[in-house]
Amino acid sequence: MRRGGWIGAAGAGVLALAAGDLWAQDATKTVWDGVYTEAQAERGHVAYGQSCANCHGQQLAGTGEAKPLAGPEFLSNWSGLTMADLFDRTRTTMPLDRPATLSRDAYADVLAYVLKFNGFPAGGTELARRSEMLATIRIEAERPAGAADATGAGKLAAANEPVVAPNSQPNPYVADAGFLKLPAGRTMGSSSAVAVDSRGHIWIAERCGANNCAGSALDPILEFDAKGNFIKAFGAGLLLFPHGMFIDAKDHIWLTDGHSEPGKGAQVFEFDNTGKVLRTLGKAGVSAEGPDTFAEPNAVVVAPNGMIFVADGHTPGKAPARIVKFDAAGKFLKQWGVRGAAAGELEVPHTLALDSRGRLFVGDRWNNRISIFDQEGRFLQTWSQFGRPSGLYIDRNDVLYVADSESREPQGYGYHPGWKRGIRVGSARTGEVTAYIPDTEPNPDKGATSGAEGIWVDSKGVIYGAQVLQKSVVRYTRK
Numbered sequence: 001m002r003r004g005g006w007i008g009a010a011g012a013g014v015l016a017l018a019a020g021d022l023w024a025q026d027a028t029k030t031v032w033d034g035v036y037t038e039a040q041a042e043r044g045h046v047a048y049g050q051s052c053a054n055c056h057g058q059q060l061a062g063t064g065e066a067k068p069l070a071g072p073e074f075l076s077n078w079s080g081l082t083m084a085d086l087f088d089r090t091r092t093t094m095p096l097d098r099p100a101t102l103s104r105d106a107y108a109d110v111l112a113y114v115l116k117f118n119g120f121p122a123g124g125t126e127l128a129r130r131s132e133m134l135a136t137i138r139i140e141a142e143r144p145a146g147a148a149d150a151t152g153a154g155k156l157a158a159a160n161e162p163v164v165a166p167n168s169q170p171n172p173y174v175a176d177a178g179f180l181k182l183p184a185g186r187t188m189g190s191s192s193a194v195a196v197d198s199r200g201h202i203w204i205a206e207r208c209g210a211n212n213c214a215g216s217a218l219d220p221i222l223e224f225d226a227k228g229n230f231i232k233a234f235g236a237g238l239l240l241f242p243h244g245m246f247i248d249a250k251d252h253i254w255l256t257d258g259h260s261e262p263g264k265g266a267q268v269f270e271f272d273n274t275g276k277v278l279r280t281l282g283k284a285g286v287s288a289e290g291p292d293t294f295a296e297p298n299a300v301v302v303a304p305n306g307m308i309f310v311a312d313g314h315t316p317g318k319a320p321a322r323i324v325k326f327d328a329a330g331k332f333l334k335q336w337g338v339r340g341a342a343a344g345e346l347e348v349p350h351t352l353a354l355d356s357r358g359r360l361f362v363g364d365r366w367n368n369r370i371s372i373f374d375q376e377g378r379f380l381q382t383w384s385q386f387g388r389p390s391g392l393y394i395d396r397n398d399v400l401y402v403a404d405s406e407s408r409e410p411q412g413y414g415y416h417p418g419w420k421r422g423i424r425v426g427s428a429r430t431g432e433v434t435a436y437i438p439d440t441e442p443n444p445d446k447g448a449t450s451g452a453e454g455i456w457v458d459s460k461g462v463i464y465g466a467q468v469l470q471k472s473v474v475r476y477t478r479k
């Protein structure tokens, strides 16, 4: 049945192959056995960019008729067949407008990249260019029990992603956009930063009544009680573009400043709840990738043991895209992350959260996914079922809340067809998505952002979403 389904799905171009020795009986290994090399996948990445990406997309997600070459649909089409089947099908029919125009080596390289992108591990030998050799490698969506994991990484995304319609979960929440009472004369600016302290007080950092604090004398950091009554504000003149907020176990308020100008910005601040600056990381006004500088710090989280993690790099297509780890004293320990779309690579690490096991969830926004790492930077898993993440929050019971403020249908910025913006709620343990709060913007495709970018959840399960476009912090309570 599966094979028939594949032929149906893949179209008439493959029928000729069906007569051949397609079925994978003779295969002696699988794609989990390290059947290509990193260098080959790198070459394949370049060739893919030249010959395939214009139709199948930079992220292999497919466009229009050109199908995805990564993810559950692609893998279920090909699972059970061999690399020879995939190779021959690709070589004889692709690129669609000029089939068989690449060398056999180039086709092998491109498929090595496709394997890497799908999360299969690299190994010591190159993927062969001859069909007889390729026929010995079976495509298996899920790793066979006992198969060696050549890289220690390479977990298959699809295996962790329940295949359900992306916007179909129920919305058990009611929204209240007007609960925060700002001081007289003060209007709310754009915000991506909200957090709640141990007393239930709500802290936000907004962009000085506008979408930027440069030149403003307003206090961007505001404290409210649990009912939304204003308590105090501070931080005037300190920040240009408050971006990511975190409140640690000591109720210290951590905030990143994503912009820089001479003498200001590109820093991470730690405040106590009186507004005193306890420490800064990075150098004021020095936007650079370094052990003691940040380019565009997006987000910060502090682990219960005091370890500090900062996500750096906001501009797609531009380095860095890294996670920087500091010890509790603020000493640089390590960094990881290279720009790219393959499993474990990052492109705009926009938001961070830690689960109860200490796993670091990175909202890899440009890649429309969450990438999960251990605290040493070892890549564990990719999850795409929570949408395009701008904000992440994980509560003490490992409920995961993800704010998608960018998914768009048309090609270009935010391209994520089939996915709607809003907040998805699910499990950081199983990856299941259980609730979906749709964004209320009527024309999301017209702009790059709408709805919550920053997200936090209090101890009673009340969600707070900080919005850039609507310049508001919205509270969501259970119906």
Ligand code: HEC
Pocket (backbone or CB within 6 Å): 009, 010, 011, 013, 048, 051, 052, 053, 054, 055, 056, 065, 066, 067, 068, 069, 073, 074, 077, 089, 090, 093, 094, 095, 096, 097, 102, 110
């Ligand atoms: C001009 C657009 C175009 C280009 C360029 C192109 N493809 Fe395709 N590709 C398509 C379309 C359309 C389909 C679906 C129709 C079909 O199956 O023939 C497709 C289907 C495929 C499939 C089958 C997917 C499946 O699961 O059934 C593979 C594999 C594939 N392409 C690989 C490639 C590779 C590798 C390259 C680059 C060497 C490439 N394509 C370049 C348009 C293109």
